[in-house]
Amino acid sequence: DQQVKQNSPSLSVQEGRISILNCDYTNSMFDYFLWYKKYPAEGPTFLISISSIKDKNEDGRFTVFLNKSAKHLSLHIVPSQPGDSAVYFCAALTSGGNTGKLIFGQGTTLQVKP
């Protein structure tokens, strides 16, 4: 049962343009949503998160939008840079005490072309 889904396995954009990565979820009880970036042969790196009570969070070039009614979130990267080329994972967090259980989507490979 895939509770977090990233339906686009890959995305290619031109340098300087906007990258939009999408994520859908099924469990309305998730408390937070997070985006991670992963380079080959490295562990995932935390990028940005959003609380389930908010609809937008921005950090520099990265903005995450949450649409709770649609159970959908997206990560916008503006402007995209070649160094952004990586696999991006969407994750949902069920908190509650010290559990901190992250449920990941299957990832989207972003390629930013110079």
Next chain:
Amino acid sequence: DTAVSQTPKYLVTQMGNDKSIKCEQNLGHDTMYWYKQDSKKFLKIMFSYNNKELIINETVPNRFSPKSPDKAHLNLHINSLELGDSAVYFCASSHGGQGHLGQFFGPGTRLTVL
């Protein structure tokens, strides 16, 4: 001054063997995790420890036994290795109850069972 480190980075072994993967974090976190990334690239949580106490134990065969000698270490021992255990195993850490601030991942251990 690596934040979360894992050893070894690569592990190749025969079916039926017993092996261990070590993880250490120097971030002062009190919660540590083991994740498995399978051949389809899904990242799934296996275990979580908070202050050396087992918090999360997903549906993992009991051939897998985590051990936390102290808050900074969480090792993973695997008995009677099977072909299906081949995967990349990631260790991570965070402050308990603050998973929305991101879990910090190690570089991963690629396990290949022949």
